[in-house]
Amino acid sequence: xxxxRIVGVARAVASKDLRIEWRSRVMTNxxxxxxxxxxxxxxxxxxxxxxxxxxxxxxxxxATLFASLxxxxxxxxxxxxxxxxxxxxxxxxxxxxxxxxxxxxxxVQLVVCExxxxxxxxxxxxxxxxxxxxxxxxxxxxxxxxxxxxxxxxYGGLSVADxxxxxxxxxxxxxxxxxVLIGATRATESAFGSDGAxxxxxxxxxxxxxxxxxxxxxxxTLGFGPLTDE
Amino acid sequence: MxxxxxxxxxxxxxxxxxxxxxxxxDVRDAVVLLGSFPALAEATLTIERGELVVVQGANGAGxxxxxxxxAGLVPLARGTARVMGHDVGSNRAAVRAxxxxxxxxxxxxADLTAGENLSFWSDVxxxxxxxxxxxxxxxGLSERLxxxxxxxxxxxxxxxxxxxxxAVRRATLWxxxxxxxxxxxxxxxxxxxxxxxxxxxxxxxxxxxxxxERSASLATRRIEVVGGRIVESGGHS
Numbered sequence: 001x002x003x004x005r006i007v008g009v010a011r012a013v014a015s016k017d018l019r020i021e022w023r024s025r026v027m028t029n030x031x032x033x034x035x036x037x038x039x040x041x042x043x044x045x046x047x048x049x050x051x052x053x054x055x056x057x058x059x060x061x062x063a064t065l066f067a068s069l070x071x072x073x074x075x076x077x078x079x080x081x082x083x084x085x086x087x088x089x090x091x092x093x094x095x096x097x098x099x100x101x102x103x104x105x106x107x108v109q110l111v112v113c114e115x116x117x118x119x120x121x122x123x124x125x126x127x128x129x130x131x132x133x134x135x136x137x138x139x140x141x142x143x144x145x146x147x148x149x150x151x152x153x154x155y156g157g158l159s160v161a162d163x164x165x166x167x168x169x170x171x172x173x174x175x176x177x178x179x180v181l182i183g184a185t186r187a188t189e190s191a192f193g194s195d196g197a198x199x200x201x202x203x204x205x206x207x208x209x210x211x212x213x214x215x216x217x218x219x220x221t222l223g224f225g226p227l228t229d230e
Numbered sequence: 231m232x233x234x235x236x237x238x239x240x241x242x243x244x245x246x247x248x249x250x251x252x253x254x255x256d257v258r259d260a261v262v263l264l265g266s267f268p269a270l271a272e273a274t275l276t277i278e279r280g281e282l283v284v285v286q287g288a289n290g291a292g293x294x295x296x297x298x299x300x301a302g303l304v305p306l307a308r309g310t311a312r313v314m315g316h317d318v319g320s321n322r323a324a325v326r327a328x329x330x331x332x333x334x335x336x337x338x339x340a341d342l343t344a345g346e347n348l349s350f351w352s353d354v355x356x357x358x359x360x361x362x363x364x365x366x367x368x369x370g371l372s373e374r375l376x377x378x379x380x381x382x383x384x385x386x387x388x389x390x391x392x393x394x395x396x397a398v399r400r401a402t403l404w405x406x407x408x409x410x411x412x413x414x415x416x417x418x419x420x421x422x423x424x425x426x427x428x429x430x431x432x433x434x435x436x437x438x439x440x441x442x443e444r445s446a447s448l449a450t451r452r453i454e455v456v457g458g459r460i461v462e463s464g465g466h467s
Contacts, residue, residue, distance in 0.1 A: 012353035082335045083333060088336075
């Protein structure tokens with residue numbers, strides 16, 4: 001299977017997924033309000049600016065993980081709704097292309113979600129981000145999204161045919177995403193300057209995110225086809 | 231251990247002699263298990279290129295499983311099955327690339343227009359815009375239909391769009407499970423015409439259907455699935 005064919009399929013799948021999301025407005029009308037509500041509820045529950053500023057990075061990434069469950073389920077629900085996933089399997093389409101396209105579309109959606117959540121953290125939790133912190137934050141969001149998307153696409157594909165996928169996906173996915181949650185939270189702490197952390201201290205965690213992202217992406221590219229074939 | 235036939239190992243005989251030049255489907259003593267239930271029990275069937283075969287049978291007899299076996303979507307537990315010259319038992323992926331399977335679902339994206347669905351499939355299979363336009367024309371998809379979201383199309387229009395996708399995918403074996411389901415009389419006639427056109431254009435079509443009268447006029451051959459086994463129920467017309 002040539003690389004250009006895989007890239008072509010990935011581009012087609014990603015643009016199809018993003019077009020479906022743009023048209024259905026699930027992201028803007030459901031996922032983002034859901035994530036925002038989670039952030040607001042955290043603020044109500046903790047109700048202390050000092051604590052909120054300290055735990056804001058963790059809250060942002062917890063809200064991201066919750067939102068990612070909705071985004072991933074939605075991404076694979078459109079494939080199973082009219083058995084399009086069977087048609088894709090039948091068409092001899094390279095599964096690597098399908099996987100990479102799904103990951104790309106998920107990354108775009110998660111980055112949008114994180115941008116909104118980070119903005120809410122600035123407003124609701126009164127965290128401050130300087131120029132160096134902003135660069136670190138953007139890099140963390142992109143690599144954190146890649147790690148989440150690379151793993152979530154595999155589990156989303158695995159659970160697509162299962163009747164209990166709404167409950168199965170969080171059970172499978174959330175524990176496996178713990179390394180990404182830890183790395184992204186630590187890097188975001190440095191970006192937000194929580195507890196006097198400096199932006200420079202966050203880059204090793206960004207490196208860790210990059211390593212996990214690469215491992216998940218590599219494993220997913222190899223395993224998505226065989227795992228989702230039946 | 232397979233017995234030898236005429237001094238040759240049985241697997242050699244299978245690969246050389248059982249598939250004729252024109253055989254598109256050659257299934258021998260196929261057993262397919264759904265869980266522990268034998269949905270196909272030693273089914274044997276040969277379909278030649280250019281045939282339009284209608285598969286009949288009661289609910290649960292194994293019609294859909296037979297189509298899914300031919301599409302490489304279910305594993306073969308026992309027996310042999312070759313589709314388009316590929317061994318379904320060992321290389322289901324190779325079978326799938328040449329097969330179009332239309333089950334109860336259409337395999338379309340409801341939020342995309344019919345045209346966008348066709349474009350997506352042309353992108354993933356590498357078909358040209360000319361092929362897309364030809365498929366849309368052949369299936370009677372007007373500009374207005376092509377720019378309508380699939381979720382807003384009628385059942386018949388969705389079926390025609392799904393068949394156009396099959397044509398874009400250049401499927402040479404069409405496997406259709408109850409293609410007339412949910413359609414009104416003109417819609418059913420339309421599907422029949424499309425299937426005859428597909429056969430005339432070189433495709434081989436296998437249709438699972440409950441409708442005896444319609445299938446009698448449509449089919450070049452009829453077969454019946456009874457309890458997972460295949461019996462011929464109508465000659466060539």
